[in-house]
Amino acid sequence: MSDHDQLLVIVDPVARRSDGESVRIAKDVLSAGAEAKICLPDSPEEFTRALARRGSRRPVVLGDDRALLRTVALLHRERDLAAGALSLVPIGAPDALELAHALGVPRSTPAAARAVLDGAVRRLDLLVDDSDGVVLGDLQVPASPVLAAASATVWGTCRSLVRTLVRPAPTALAVRTHRLRVEADGVLLTDVDTPLESLTVRSVGGAAEVVVHPSAAPPRHMTARVLTVSGPDFRYRADGRVTGPVRRRTWTVLGEAWGLTLPRG
Structure with missing residues (x-):
């Protein structure tokens, strides 16, 4: 049996608690098609140790x-990362699997497990920041206040109803702006004296696709390998997670930095 057929199957504790049946199906499919060592870590620390001891x-x-x-x-x-490839069988709530599906991992447990055995490795780009953090998908600067907006929806609706009883409702909501300096490959895209709504980034083909959204001008598009954002304390959203506040952060694109096993074709 080749090294390719020798698997270290690490079952995330959250997956084991939330959907034991899908975990069982995945383990059965993988064990039937390869020599699989199953690890059941109970904490992030045990997860880390299991991965470090994977050998070949x-x-x-x-x-x-x-x-x-x-x-x-x-x-x-x-x-x-460059030494081999990862495989993922997605198990969890739908909103916790958006990144996996966007990368091409099958939605069904049996199909994803079969792709681990019969699929092909696809090399993917990686955004790496100056604190050694990684971004696999989308990056947004500053982080959109999704949670705050959701929690404020009910209160906002109530206030709107009250206001309409005493005066006409406003025709539009104010857009929050930010003062940030954005440099792409050393080129200044916007500075702190220009109000900015947001900045979106995605790595494609070995470069970052950068879109700057000024508050009073059309969006600006650029591709770059290195992106630096600085200014007053800001947070950013990467792969659905919010990080910060920080005053400066630099991201660098590493082309084809990691491999993910996906279905052929």
Whole structure:
């Protein structure tokens, strides 16, 4: 049996607690098609130790986007991402699997497990920041206040109803702006004296697609390998997670930095 057929199957604790049946199905499919060592860590620390002791076995993660991000981040810190490929069987709530599905991982447990055995490795780009953090998908600066907006919806509706009783409702909502300096490959895209609504970034084809959204001008598009954002304290949203506040952060694109096993074709 080849090294390719020797798997280290790491079952994320959250997946085991939330959907034990899908975990069982995935384990059965993988064990039937390869020599699979099953690890059941109970904490992030045990997860890290299991991955570090993988030897020549190919790591397969049973879990959600957070488990995938943790695995990529750990291998990046070990400087071992380029040595092989990862596989993921997505198990979790739908909103915790958006990144996995966007990367091409099948939605059904049996299909994803079969792709681990019969699929092909696709090399993917990686955004790495100056604190050694990684971004697999989308980056937004500053972070949109999703949670705050959701929690304020009910109160906002109530206030709107009250206001309409005493005066006409406003025709539009004010857009929040930010004062940030944005540089792409050393080129200044916007500075702190220009109000900015947001900045979106995605790595494609070995470069970052950068879109700057000024508050009073059309969006600006640019591709770059290095992006630096600085200014007053800001937060950013990467792969659905909010980080910060920070005053300066630089991201660099690493082309084809990691491999993910996906269905052929």
